[in-house]
Amino acid sequence: ILNVEQSPQSLHVQEGDSTNFTCSFPSSNFYALHWYRWETAKSPEALFVMTLNGDEKKKGRISATLNTKEGYSYLYIKGSQPEDSATYLCAQPNAGNNRKLIWGLGTSLAVNP
Amino acid sequence: EAGVAQSPRYKIIEKRQSVAFWCNPISGHATLYWYQQILGQGPKLLIQFQNNGVVDDSQLPKDRFSAERLKGVDSTLKIQPAKLEDSAVYLCASSFWGLRDTQYFGPGTRLTVL
Numbered sequence: 001i002l003n004v005e006q007s008p009q010s011l012h013v014q015e016g017d018s019t020n021f022t023c024s025f026p027s028s029n030f031y032a033l034h035w036y037r038w039e040t041a042k043s044p045e046a047l048f049v050m051t052l053n054g055d056e057k058k059k060g061r062i063s064a065t066l067n068t069k070e071g072y073s074y075l076y077i078k079g080s081q082p083e084d085s086a087t088y089l090c091a092q093p094n095a096g097n098n099r100k101l102i103w104g105l106g107t108s109l110a111v112n113p
Numbered sequence: 114e115a116g117v118a119q120s121p122r123y124k125i126i127e128k129r130q131s132v133a134f135w136c137n138p139i140s141g142h143a144t145l146y147w148y149q150q151i152l153g154q155g156p157k158l159l160i161q162f163q164n165n166g167v168v169d170d171s172q173l174p175k176d177r178f179s180a181e182r183l184k185g186v187d188s189t190l191k192i193q194p195a196k197l198e199d200s201a202v203y204l205c206a207s208s209f210w211g212l213r214d215t216q217y218f219g220p221g222t223r224l225t226v227l
Contacts (some may be wrong), residue, residue: 031212043117043204043218044156051213091157093212100146100169101216103155 004092006104013080014112020076021107023090027071039086080111119205119220124226131193134222138207147190148204195226
């Protein structure tokens with residue numbers, strides 16, 4: 001059974017600060033790691049799908065790295081803005097017949113103007 | 114490309130009443146998911162369909178929840194009778210079948226059970 005963990009659980013930063021959070025997952029039988037952003041009153045939005053060890057992906061001010069050997073991924077936000085306030089979720093698919101995503105509990109980010 | 118559609122967006126009912134949610138996935142997506150999210154927790158998968166067959170419903174409270182995906186496209190999720198603890202956001206998502214395929218989510222239905 002996969003166990004995906006995220007830290008910290010919540011984070012409060014000032015506008016302009018850079019921040020990062022962690023997603024930890026079992027390193028064996030790795031296929032992919034997904035990052036999603038969920039803003040209040042909206043539906044979760046896919047950010048990245050990470051597949052290869054050493055992957056680094058970027059979308060605007062948000063970037064993510066992947067270390068499959070040690071089982072972690074970092075999400076970075078450079079120069080946080082109030083509109084970045086959201087819950088950031090990571091998820092790993094299990095490789096069984098159902099291929100369902102195993103979700104972390106998320107990191108709730110609040111950016112104060 | 115149209116996204117995942119869900120209705121209604123909000124629903125308030127009293128306990129012991131019934132409620133149904135509807136989802137229309139992205140065209141061509143064979144896999145459809147229903148999630149329940151309670152505040153402060155990660156999404157909990159209730160049921161996963163591959164075309165019109167159930168792949169996983171291990172966390173669906175089958176005594177009160179039911180779901181169907183007739184013709185492998187639209188899906189409905191029903192709760193009968195509702196309990197107070199069913200208050201949550203119900204999300205529908207769809208994807209292709211691969212392990213690396215992104216799930217695309219609908220806007221969700223916020224259910225309040227009084």
